[in-house]
Amino acid sequence: MNDKFLKPYNPADTEDRIYQMWLDSGYFNPDKLPADEPGRGVNGEPFSIVLPPPNVTGTLHMGSAFMLALEDIMVRYARMQGKKTLWVPGTDHAAIATQSKVEKDIMKKEGKSRHDLGRAELLKRVDAFAKESHDNIVVQIRKMGCSIDWSREAFTLDEKRNFAVRTAFKKMYDDGLIYRGFRVVNWDPKGQTTISDDEIVYETRKAKLYTFKYSKEIPISISTTRPETKLGDMAIAVHPDDVRYKQYVGKEYDAVFAGEPIQLKVIADISVEPEFGTGALGVTPAHSTIDWEMAQRHELVTEARPLKTVINEYAKMVVGFDSGDFKIKDKKTTEAREAVVAWLRAEGLLEKEEDIEQNISVAERTGGVVEPLPKLQWFVAVNKKFTREGKGAEAGTTRQVTLKELMKEAVTADGISIIPERFERIYFNWIENLRDWCISRQIWYGHRVPVWYRDEEVYCGLDAPKNESGKGEWMQDEDTLDTWFSSGLWTFSTLGWPEETADMATYHPTTILETGSDIIFFWVARMILMSTYLLGDIPFKTVYMHGLVRDGKGQKISKSLGNNIEPLDLIAKYGADAVRMALIVGVGPGNDSKVDENKIKAYKNFANKLWNITRFILSSAEGDMGPLVPKAAAITYDPNFESFSAADIILRDEFNVILKDITSDMDAYRLYLAAEKIYGYVWRRFADEILEDSKKIFKEGTAADILSRKQFLLRTLHTILRALHPFMPYVTEEIWALIGAGNTDGHRLLIIEKWPV
């Protein structure tokens, strides 16, 4: 017996060495799996999964550790089943998140803005930061024990992915699904960029609802929380059935509001809630999405009455009193609001002030209060019909569909199943409410929009058009793309698309996508959109969504709370195996969990328990080897041994039933149950009962019973190691090596051994 077993199991002395051994074996790369068995290894059925690329904004947190544990368990299980198993690593440039972090750092340290540095210099700084983050992330992924194929690592902003992005953009542009449009978008004054509807978070704040008249001559009072926007009003809207206002519909009024001349037309629109405020509202097409849509419906904006913008990109007023007590122009919206209210009060127009609770829109990444502004931006049209060629039985035919319909079909008809199932309803709900996706961003870090302009001409292509003498120069669009545009391509851009690679043919659609439930819309939905549109195929067959990992008190882990728990610290203290088990056991799909250090400790003890189980079995087997097979210092069972005692046959069958149960849990992605069951068997049944009984047998039993029990214990230990390997890869691989278990059929690493069932 190896002397190592005389001391407790020490993960710190083991894990890095074992990981290096796996790397040296090449088995993380499916092309390098053994080729000597039919239906296994390189000859196996493909299994593929992409790593949800972590943002290069810093380091991983417990949520990422949870994700890595779940995915590595799935991957190792598949590999042991003999599948040609590929797990693709990568990182996400996370455009706005990364740039704003670096900008903040530079501002803090050097007092310079991105405009002081310029585009090229800022990008250099961001790249350097991203590189550093990337390296930290790689270390963390390795420390977790992830059996991921580093030879295929990708980055959402590298050359190959950029080519995929340009290819995707051009195809959508040519199909008329990407267009440039002028409309009210979500503007983040802090980040100085547009953001999509999904990048907004809502915060409840106390606000004042003001009721007033625009002027003494206008008979209708309106209510608003943002009086400063009223300088841009173009209409007053009432409900068509509201008898109070019916007589005014269609009338037009002129007024000078806070120093700004306005023209108001009274319109009737069903979106107006008669019970709210006075039942009449001021329509501000330039600074409210809803009002913009209302303006479209009623054709409020014409050549004679152009759109009136009163707030700029810095959330400052561009009209209003230029001086005096009520100066408004050039003031921030919040200050301008006070000035407008003061003016209303002075004019005797203010009728009421009420305190209300209001949800305000905040940019998720920067914390800036979103200002709806009219802008010329690039959009993906989700409701526009386009021609799609039929596939399979419908080959040769065409049909008209929208992207929205494709996204829906992927889950209803094309067989993507989402675990837990309730997320399917959430997914459909989101699709119902989906509007065109604003994809252009006014930041520098990201994929540049592949469109060039020359005078009135517009060119979209994979590369810049050639300049011709005598004509103006082609200038590329300044904007970059929403980071999710490139992440949406991830399942196939990582496999080489748009090239027709062997990886594409073998591994796409991927087997499963495992990710956090919070990015179902950002990412999962967009991958489905991109894949069904660009490839005519689903990106994955199953989606497994995990919940949030919270701190010990149940609070969300966030930078502002400073409650981040560093996975590497826990790994150093308890070992990666223990951390993995503690994170996944008993945590069902979609459910939030809490980091519980006691639980991690319990699984560290379990690793040591397994260690001592091995020690007991080895020491019992030694000395009286009988027909046990000693091979190259290994102690292993006789695979042909069949003379089990009646008691051992029962034990063997009992374990087989449990293994079958665990296997069906694994196949249904109930890892959280499978892990608990194997744990329960090993400790409570195998160690506490079977090993204890064995002591009696070894002391008092017949020679046949003793031999049978030794065979059973060793055989079962081998099986336990295989069943436990996906969950606790390090300690199982270490024991496997120390007992020379692989010697039964030539030395093999446990990582490629057969799953027991």
Added chain:
RNA sequence: GCGCGAUUAGCUCAGUUGGUAGAGCAAUCCAUUUACACUGGAAAGGUCGGGGGUUCAAGUCCCUCAUCGCGCACCA
């Protein structure tokens, strides 16, 4: 407003298709020339949020109420 989830031992949570409640931690008692004290054994602890229904049988399915949490929409 629409939808979803949760409510199980003192605490944190499992319980997959309905078949008489489990884990970790904590707490109680016992055991140290024991494979393991990173241990073992024993005992204790729950009318599974309330009420109603379906069923031979309900923590599990249906209805309803309550409390907490979340998503979406609204947010003039």
